[in-house]
Amino acid sequence: xxxxxxxxxxxxxxxxxAVRGEDGRVILTVPALEAAPGVSLAIEGPSGAxxxxxxxxxxxxxxxxxxxxxxxxxxxxxxxxxxxxxxxKNHLGMIFQDHLLFEELSPLANAAISAGYAPxxxxxxxxxxxxxxxERFGLxxxxxxxxxxxxxxERQRIAVxxxxxxxxxxxxxxxxxxxxxxxxxxxxxDDLAGLAREEDRTLIVVSHxxxxxxxxxxxxxxxxxxxxxxxxx
Ligand SMILES: Nc1ncnc2c1ncn2[C@@H]1O[C@H](COP(=O)(O)OP(=O)(O)OP(=O)(O)O)[C@@H](O)[C@H]1O
Numbered sequence: 001x002x003x004x005x006x007x008x009x010x011x012x013x014x015x016x017x018a019v020r021g022e023d024g025r026v027i028l029t030v031p032a033l034e035a036a037p038g039v040s041l042a043i044e045g046p047s048g049a050x051x052x053x054x055x056x057x058x059x060x061x062x063x064x065x066x067x068x069x070x071x072x073x074x075x076x077x078x079x080x081x082x083x084x085x086x087x088x089k090n091h092l093g094m095i096f097q098d099h100l101l102f103e104e105l106s107p108l109a110n111a112a113i114s115a116g117y118a119p120x121x122x123x124x125x126x127x128x129x130x131x132x133x134x135e136r137f138g139l140x141x142x143x144x145x146x147x148x149x150x151x152x153x154e155r156q157r158i159a160v161x162x163x164x165x166x167x168x169x170x171x172x173x174x175x176x177x178x179x180x181x182x183x184x185x186x187x188x189x190d191d192l193a194g195l196a197r198e199e200d201r202t203l204i205v206v207s208h209x210x211x212x213x214x215x216x217x218x219x220x221x222x223x224x225x226x227x228x229x230x231x232x233x
Contacts, residue, residue, distance in 0.1 A: 009072040010091070010169035011037045011071070011072055012033065013069075014030050014033040014067070014068065014069050015032050016032075016067035017057065017066070017067035019057055019062055020064040027225055028053045028226075030226075038196075040196055040217045040218070041203070041216055041218045042212065043204065043219075044221045044222070052174055052206060054206070059094060060079065093163035093164050093166060093171045094173075096174050102147070104148070107139055107143075107161075108130060108143050110162055111130035111162045112127040113162060122166075129167065133165060134157075137160065137161060138187075156180060160176065160191070164195060171201055172205075173205040177207065177211075189211055
């Protein structure tokens with residue numbers, strides 16, 4: 001028996017999106033954007049163009065919006081605050097510029113933080129996946145030290161492990177390589193792009209790093225607060 005098909009939560013469809021700032025000024029418009037589940041997509045554009053605003057909008061974290069952002073059957077902008085929170089918990093992994101790690105906790109406790117509010121049956125899997133990801137990212141001492149004593153690059157990788165530990169369908173990342181030297185950036189790109197590809201996750205990154213944007217299947221550009229397709233690949 002097959003029931004009615006619901007679109008995968010990670011298929012994205014945007015129409016007539018406008019985001020306003022606190023002063024009422026429109027800071028971003030996205031006339032239309034469609035992305036299939038499992039795609040990797042780079043968002044490029046000059047500083048102040050609206051890239052971070054777009055990423056926050058995709059996570060349902062902005063107010064003063066009109067139009068629609070659909071992830072599968074969920075219209076994020078029409079959803080209540082509770083529904084948005086639930087959607088984020090169930091489907092999104094976010095890597096934002098300020099990592100907001102808990103300084104007093106170990107890398108493992110940080111990476112597995114979502115286990116604390118996940119259903120009991122999922123907790124062990126989250127902790128184990130967090131541990132596996134930290135190992136894959138080359139981090140030692142994952143329980144012995146607090147994150148305060150880890151370097152910028154290591155903290156970045158802990159933040160990535162945290163975003164991925166809950167097995168999200170959708171990963172949103174804002175300048176994930178910004179604080180890293182070339183070697184660490186390249187390693188993170190391989191890890192992030194590799195995991196997304198192997199596991200068929202939708203990955204959307206904002207970045208000025210050409211190596212990272214070139215590793216994505218599609219690139220779009222935001223210029224003067226408006227999203228335009230740069231390269232449909
Ligand atoms: N809540 C807000 N109210 C008013 N203006 C805002 C608000 N949020 C962002 N802006 C403005 O909107 C513009 C886009 O900001 P955003 O952070 O999205 O740019 P960006 O492309 O990510 O830039 P960067 O590459 O420098 O991080 C900026 O001019 C910013 O000051």
